[in-house]
Amino acid sequence: MLPPGPFRLGAIEGATPGKWIDVWKSRYGQIPLELVPLGIGDQRGAVASASVDAALVRLPIDRTGLHMITLYDEVPVVVCSAGSHLTAAEELTLADLAGEVVITPTHAPIAVTVPGAEPPRFAAPSTVEEAIATAATGVGVVIVPMSLARLHHRKDAAHRPLTDGPHSTVALVWRDDGPTPPLVDAFIGIVRGRTANSSR
Structure with missing residues (x-):
């Protein structure tokens, strides 16, 4: 009982x-x-x-x-603006992100180091939702689990699987x-x- x-x-x-x-x-x-x-x-x-x-x-x-x-x-994905050149690929690798500004929220759901990435020149967003909104503007990308990309889906953002990123x-x-x-x-x-x- x-x-x-x-x-x-x-x-x-x-x-x-x-x-x-x-x-x-x-x-x-x-x-x-x-x-x-x-x-x-x-x-x-x-x-x-x-x-x-x-x-x-x-x-x-x-x-x-x-x-x-x-x-x-969960599979990691890269969230970027809907108009980003990264959306031309079906999948991305860490090497594809070299030179990109990688946005990391204060409490990041995935810890990932992107070789050759550029650091943001703005304060870290406090939430994943804010990080995705920032990435949607085209100033950078954010790496999150697929469930969070879907949860915070926006018409002005797109996401692609990151094949060699940490699950x-x-x-x-x-x-x-x-x-x-x-x-x-x-x-x-x-x-x-x-x-x-x-x-x-």
Whole structure:
């Protein structure tokens, strides 16, 4: 018998928990699941402070005091203005970005060094959304996971896969401060594909 909840699930921007939430609702519809949006800068703190019971986070993250299950990797993409010469290619490499101004938001979702890139001559945007808006003006490019390029899609911007860029890994984390709480364990079962009738 599970406690009444709610189960508070933190989710980093761009994470895709929909299929797991649907399974939760079908199995545990009487127990509310509250989805709590998290930023890169506060993803670990939300779990460590118990603001959320578990969270979908973007790696790397300090794992001290946390359990973790790696869930999936996201392809990196280059976001540029819709009129950029970079849009002529279907895919890009790091070498294609030599000479480009690479914009990095304050809390970048992907850490990447582009050989031969030019540093911006303006302050770093504070969010991915602002970085994409800046890239859309044609003053530079930004490298983000594909989910974030889609989330912040703009008509004046385009994106192309970066074939040799680092992937962004999304993981499920929860506190390592004793036995796993029953609601967290139930959600772990869902992400691991356990059926309603299977046991650990």
